[in-house]
Amino acid sequence: MTDRIPASDYAQLLLSDTPMIDLRAPIEFTKGAFPGSVSLPLMSDSERAAIGTCYKQQGQQAAIDLGHQLVSGAVKQARIDAWLAQIQRQPDTVLYCFRGGMRSQITQQWLREAGVNRPYVEGGYKAMRSYLIAQTDRLTQTADMVIVGGMTGCGKTDFLTPRADSVDLEGLANHRGSSFGRQLTEQPSQINFENTLALALMRHQARGATQLILEDESRLIGRCSLPLEMHERMAQAPRVILEISTEARIEQILKDYVTDMQAAFIARDGLEAGHQAFSEHLLASLSRVKKRLGPVRYQALNDIMVKALQLQLSRGALDGHRDWIAQLLTEYYDPMYHYQLEKKPTKPLFQGPPAAVAEFLDQRL
Incomplete structure (x- = not known):
């Protein structure tokens, strides 16, 4: 099994009703998500805001370090357990974050350490959302x-x-x-x-x-x-x-x-x-x-x-x-x-x- 789902597979992914874990913060999920997705974020809204501020003020590495500090111990285990429970219910579940970047990769790594391998959507929410907009335009015009x-x-x-x-x-x-x-x-x-x-x-x-x-x-x-x-x-x-x-x-x-x-x-x-x-x-x-x-x-x-x-x-x-x-x-x-x-x-x-x-x-x- 590959670790990523490429853009060429978006249509099959969406038409097959493949279940998806949305790793973005709850505030992002509320604004919009994909059919069949469930919100199980890597970070809470407040954690995401704190990391974003740290990134702007101190740079990427400091933000990464803060993220690992905030999401550690019992908090980290609770989130891993929630992902594992979803995957147990629907074993074909895939992962996505905003751009298919660090949040997807960290989640995938933590799941692997727990003995489960699941792919994430390459390009994430942003790319798949752009794909859907383009499909609406193409299909209604033709x-x-x-x-x-x-x-x-x-x-x-x-x-x-x-x-x-x-x-x-x-x-x-x-x-x-x-x-x-x-x-x-x-x-x-x-x-x-x-x-x-x-x-x-x-x-x-x-x-x-x-x-x-x-x-x-x-x-x-x-x-x-x-x-x-x-x-x-x-x-x-x-x-x-x-x-x-x-x-x-x-x-x-x-x-x-x-x-x-x-x-x-x-x-x-x-x-x-x-x-x-x-x-x-x-x-x-x-x-x-x-x-x-x-x-x-x-x-x-x-x-x-x-x-x-x-x-x-x-x-x-x-x-x-x-x-x-x-x-x-x-x-x-x-x-x-x-x-x-x-x-x-x-x-x-x-x-x-x-x-x-x-x-x-x-x-x-």
């Missing part, structure tokens, strides 16, 4: 991209999910894309979003898909930002449009943002606390478009929503939610959709109900 659009509530995500030739941008961002799109769990960091996006595009190519189907998105999906070059490419790509009735759209939104979300909050927090948290979530979602709605229209919708939430809790009735959804669609989302559609540079390739759009995409190539 792919036969098709964008799926449609009015709010037409079920674009549900349409794309089963397709092997699609990549779920909202799933990667953990956000449904609209003012009501926040999920119970936090969105990934921007770097983690970009890393998982690159990997999803690589997997798409590895599946042999001949076209890349993406949902029509703003550049921001919640707080996650699509790479600029990718979003510009999406804006110029051919489009297909899903068309369903207003009634069906209301039912889709009711399911996505009311019944499913309420159930998720209740599953997490219990009936009373869950409904309260869900109510606050829904009212906060409406408040995020208050400025665009204007104070009068916002207050009217807010009042309808409050009553709808009360009826939902007391009787399980949902018609009140249908009322505010219908008004929000006709008075806000639909006019905005038509305005944005007029600015598109080209007409859609095809538009129709989901089954017809699916057949068109299947027969396109």
Whole structure:
């Protein structure tokens, strides 16, 4: 077994879901890491900061000496034990630090002394991150991209999910894309979003898909930002449009943002606390478009929503939610959709109900 994983093996390393030990300090890991990696740092944040200061003031050798002093004895053994436990759980685990330098080499040496040989990633986090950025740029610029659009509530995500030739941008961002799109769990960091996006595009190519189907998105999906070059490419790509009735759209939104979300909050927090948290979530979602709605229209919708939430809790009735959804669609989302559609540079390739759009995409190539 070689002691290093070269850059030529990055694709295989990432596509095979090889487990990785991230040796960087916790603060570095929190900003961004790779899928499948676990944070088991060689140094804590404070140790890393102290060594960095020593390096600037006294030079490399003094910093190395301080590192060995700080990470020694029981502290050193505890970290070795954590690495060994991870490798025992997943024997194919590999190591990486920021540049594939001293932290990786020291860890590898200590593991060897403990009787275990594991390779580290040459170039480390920095090189592999650059590789993923380049993959996103290459794959989005060369792919036969098709964008799926449609009015709010037409079920674009549900349409794309089963397709092997699609990549779920909202799933990667953990956000449904609209003012009501926040999920119970936090969105990934921007770097983690970009890393998982690159990997999803690589997997798409590895599946042999001949076209890349993406949902029509703003550049921001919640707080996650699509790479600029990718979003510009999406804006110029051919489009297909899903068309369903207003009634069906209301039912889709009711399911996505009311019944499913309420159930998720209740599953997490219990009936009373869950409904309260869900109510606050829904009212906060409406408040995020208050400025665009204007104070009068916002207050009217807010009042309808409050009553709808009360009826939902007391009787399980949902018609009140249908009322505010219908008004929000006709008075806000639909006019905005038509305005944005007029600015598109080209007409859609095809538009129709989901089954017809699916057949068109299947027969396109």
